[in-house]
Amino acid sequence: MISLLDDPDEFIYNEVKNKLMELGGESIPFLEEYWETHPMNVESQSRIEDLIQQIQFENTRAELEKWIEKDNPDLLRGALLINQFQYPDLDVKPVLEGIEKIKRDIWLELNPNLTSFETIKVINKIIFEEYGFSGNKTNYHSPHSSFLSNVMETKRGNPLSLSIIYLLVTQDIGLPIFGVNLPSHFVLCYLDEQMTNIHLTEMETDDVLIYINPFSKGTMFDKSEIDSFLAQLNLPQKEQFYSPCTNKDIIKRMVNNLVFSYEKMGYADKAEVMKEILGLLS
Numbered sequence: 001m002i003s004l005l006d007d008p009d010e011f012i013y014n015e016v017k018n019k020l021m022e023l024g025g026e027s028i029p030f031l032e033e034y035w036e037t038h039p040m041n042v043e044s045q046s047r048i049e050d051l052i053q054q055i056q057f058e059n060t061r062a063e064l065e066k067w068i069e070k071d072n073p074d075l076l077r078g079a080l081l082i083n084q085f086q087y088p089d090l091d092v093k094p095v096l097e098g099i100e101k102i103k104r105d106i107w108l109e110l111n112p113n114l115t116s117f118e119t120i121k122v123i124n125k126i127i128f129e130e131y132g133f134s135g136n137k138t139n140y141h142s143p144h145s146s147f148l149s150n151v152m153e154t155k156r157g158n159p160l161s162l163s164i165i166y167l168l169v170t171q172d173i174g175l176p177i178f179g180v181n182l183p184s185h186f187v188l189c190y191l192d193e194q195m196t197n198i199h200l201t202e203m204e205t206d207d208v209l210i211y212i213n214p215f216s217k218g219t220m221f222d223k224s225e226i227d228s229f230l231a232q233l234n235l236p237q238k239e240q241f242y243s244p245c246t247n248k249d250i251i252k253r254m255v256n257n258l259v260f261s262y263e264k265m266g267y268a269d270k271a272e273v274m275k276e277i278l279g280l281l282s
Contacts, residue, residue, distance in 0.1 A: 056088035057273075061280070068248065068280060076168055078251040079148045082258070085273060090149055098152045102131060103169040110173075116190050116209050117220070123170060124218030131155065133162060135215040143261040143270075146254055160186040160254055162214035167250075178244035180211065181253060182226065183235055188212040189244060208242065252281040 064081045067073045076099070084090050109122045127133050136145045136156040144150040151157035151165065163179055163186050170177045176191040189208040211226065213219045223242060230237055255278045262271035 053088065057085070060084045060088065061277075064277065064280060073247055075164065075171075075247040075250060076148075078247060079164055079254065082251060082254055082277070083147045083149050085277065086143070086147055086270075087149060092149075095149050095152050099165070099168050102127065102165075103172060105130070106169055107173045116193075119175065120190060120210065120212060120218060120220060123166070123175075127166065127169070127214075128217040133157065133165065133214075134217065135159070135162065141261050141264050143258055143265070143267075146257050146261065158257065159213075159215040160250070160257060163188055164250065164254075166212070166214045166218075177212070179250050180242065181245040181249050182229070182241050183233060185213075185215070185229070186250075186253060188214060189242075191244070248281065252278065255281060 060081055064078075067078055067081060076096075080090070080092055080095065105126050106123055109126065110119060114122065132155045133151075134156060136142060136154075136158060139145070140158065144154075145156065145158040146161055148161065148164065151161045157165070166188060167177060167179060176193050177188055178191065180187045180189050188211065190210045190212060191207050192209055208223070211221050211223070213221065226242055227237060230241060235241070255274050259271050259274045259278060262268075262274060
């Protein structure tokens with residue numbers, strides 16, 4: 001059937017294409033093998049490459065829709081799915097291993113006698129000093145700063161991607177650290193440990209002990225600094241700017257960042273893809 005992709009008849013090509021799209025990811029290895037073993041003209045090669053990309057996109061889109069339907073979807077899974085829209089053949093193993101290594105190193109350094117302030121200092125030391133993560137201040141709006149695979153490799157990210165890594169290596173070991181959807185600059189908060197079993201929507205500003213800014217290597221601050229920041233932006237002091245947000249909020253913000261980055265760099269086609277994904281999340 002794949003050989004019919006060479007057929008000059010558009011009707012036949014479209015029929016074959018639709019059948020292969022129905023098969024989904026199962027057809028990709030056969031398409032790749034055919035591409036490598038059969039000499040074709042440029043148009044035929046382009047047809048197969050486009051078809052593989054479309055199948056990968058639809059597979060990732062379907063997986064994202066499943067992720068969205070969950071009440072409390074996994075943050076790492078969501079971030080990697082967005083990553084795969086840019087890098088369909090992404091090998092997630094290095095990312096997973098890197099996160100596990102940082103997590104293990106933090107766990108080994110912590111003990112129950114540490115205060116929340118001391119705990120954050122330990123985490124900051126490991127993430128920002130020992131592993132060398134920092135904010136990408138020279139190319140702040142680069143799309144690469146949003147993708148987990150790039151940030152894990154280069155150790156440079158934007159406020160959101162650095163916050164996601166911070167969350168991934170702390171939440172799984174039981175630390176009450178959550179994202180805060182502050183306008184223009186995503187940050188984190190460390191909650192009163194008695195609140196860890198409370199649903200996020202029930203948490204309030206008074207439950208926050210300390211705020212954390214991963215983009216400035218984990219600087220700690222309090223509510224008054226958010227007050228000042230919002231005043232500079234001429235924004236009201238809404239509860240959502242001080243309180244924990246959900247994993248869906250975090251991934252939605254990641255996609256929003258990518259729309260802005262791609263538009264700023266003139267990649268209109270990629271911006272449109274992210275807008276389509278944003279529609280799913282909304």
